Amino acid sequence: xxxxxxxxxxASTSGSAVTMLTTPAFTITSNTNRAGFIGLSFNNxxxxxxxGSIGGTAGSAISxxxxxxxxxxxxVMFGVTAPPSGSQTATASWTGSSNAIIGATTTSGVDQTxxxxxxxxxxxxxxxxxxxxxxxxxxxxxxxxxxxxxxxxSSPTQTSLWVTFTGAMDGAASRGPGTGTTTHQWTVGxxxxxxxxxxxxxxxxxxxxxxxxNITSSxxxxxxxxx
Amino acid sequence: MALTSIVPLTGALLTGKSTFGPITPPLGLSSVQVAIxxxxxxxxxxxxxxxxxxxxxxxxxxxxxGAAGCPAGQITDINxxxxxxxxxxxxxxxxxxxxxxxxxxITTLEPLTTSVTLRMS
Numbered sequence: 318x319x320x321x322x323x324x325x326x327x328a329s330t331s332g333s334a335v336t337m338l339t340t341p342a343f344t345i346t347s348n349t350n351r352a353g354f355i356g357l358s359f360n361n362x363x364x365x366x367x368x369g370s371i372g373g374t375a376g377s378a379i380s381x382x383x384x385x386x387x388x389x390x391x392x393v394m395f396g397v398t399a400p401p402s403g404s405q406t407a408t409a410s411w412t413g414s415s416n417a418i419i420g421a422t423t424t425s426g427v428d429q430t431x432x433x434x435x436x437x438x439x440x441x442x443x444x445x446x447x448x449x450x451x452x453x454x455x456x457x458x459x460x461x462x463x464x465x466x467x468x469x470x471s472s473p474t475q476t477s478l479w480v481t482f483t484g485a486m487d488g489a490a491s492r493g494p495g496t497g498t499t500t501h502q503w504t505v506g507x508x509x510x511x512x513x514x515x516x517x518x519x520x521x522x523x524x525x526x527x528x529x530x531n532i533t534s535s536x537x538x539x540x541x542x543x544x
Numbered sequence: 545m546a547l548t549s550i551v552p553l554t555g556a557l558l559t560g561k562s563t564f565g566p567i568t569p570p571l572g573l574s575s576v577q578v579a580i581x582x583x584x585x586x587x588x589x590x591x592x593x594x595x596x597x598x599x600x601x602x603x604x605x606x607x608x609x610g611a612a613g614c615p616a617g618q619i620t621d622i623n624x625x626x627x628x629x630x631x632x633x634x635x636x637x638x639x640x641x642x643x644x645x646x647x648x649x650i651t652t653l654e655p656l657t658t659s660v661t662l663r664m665s
Contacts, residue, residue: 330610332632334582334621337593337613341634361622389622406608414619414627483633 318519319455321426324348325492328407329420331483337410338419345372345423347402350519352432353423354379355395355407356461356478356512358488361415362391369395371421372405381436382461384510388440390463390486392512396433397423418488420479422459428517435515442509445502446470450513456495457516463488466506474502547665548573554659557652565647566603569664573640577663578610579631580650588616590653592630594660599645600637606647610634616656640664 328340345351355369355376362385369376376397383393395409400423407421435451450458459478462470467485475493482488487506493499501513552564569576578596585592595611612632619627636644650660 330612330632330634332612332630334619334627334630335612335614335632336591337611338632339595339608339611341598341609341637342607404607406611408611410613414615414621414630416621481633481635483631 318426318521320457320516320518321348321424324425325422327420327422327478329418329479329481331418331481333416333483334414335417336412336414338417339406339408340419340421342404342406345400345402345405346425348425350427350429351400351423351425352427352516353397353400353421354459354514355409356420356490357393357409358418358461358463359391359415360465360486361413362386362389364411364413364415366412367393367409369409371397371400371407371423374400379433379436379514382438382512382514384438384440384512388508388510390465390508390510392438392461392463392510394461394512394514398429398432416483416486418481418483418486420490422478424457426519428519431517433514434517438510438512440510444505446505446509446511447500447502448511448513449498449500450515452495452497452499452515454495455518458493458495458499458513459490459516460501460511460513461490462503462509462511464505464507464509468506470503470505472504474500547663550662551659552662553650556655556657557650558655559652561649561651563649564660566645569640569644569646571640573636573664575633575635575665577631577633578648579629579661579663581659582628582630584657585616586618588654588656591615592650592652594648594650596646596648598637600643602643603645
């Protein structure tokens, strides 16, 4: 079962001098094998004690995604397995005031044991930001970018999920297909940090766009048999 | 679109939740910044949280539409500049129209003096 691109939903919020941010409500699919990530961008790389949740389900930092103190902007990604469906929000909190951006994206068709893997990050001082994420066909790669240039990130090489700013703090995220190695780039105006991770597809099942429930239980199909 | 600024709540707040709105924003706007004034928080110690709700049907139903929290006390940015506001910014689901409404609240654990400003564009 490939990670669904049809079920992807996202929301984001930016904040200044804050220690907690919550997104607007967004609708999470009721399809099975749900998972979501929270992308965080900070202009204060000394913050600590990060937490993240989607729909009240706590997540954890995806291993390898935290740029930490490598650069002045900081990016990190949290993964949440099996968030509740319906109208939900995502929340992150931390210790130490910062300008920050939170965004969350959820979808279905994700492995419920190892929902996220291949976490990585990169930093740099010149455009474009660039992070390469290892994946396999049917997976979904995602990145979260942070920079403090005051110029909105633009021209993503993958599909944009959000682009926003607060003061001179900019953040963005994008998604890409599992292709072996997927590179996510943004045109940026200054020093940047970019985290990346891979949504691992659920094992077995049928291709996402067919839907086994429709084949076995659609009333229309049974009417066809009795007509 | 010009910036529209509204101050729906200001003055001394008691411990607990203080609410504001519903507010009918001007038409055709795409985002809102919700800021709290920090100038009266320098000697305080307890965290402050604030949030807004959005209605697209003139107040019949509401969705949580962003929230933030911040520490009290005097805080500085990474350049050691004292911060006089804490804020969050969200986009509206669609451009504001005649049925758009906003409401919100600020929750404190100690009495304080502040104001909430909505800057919409």
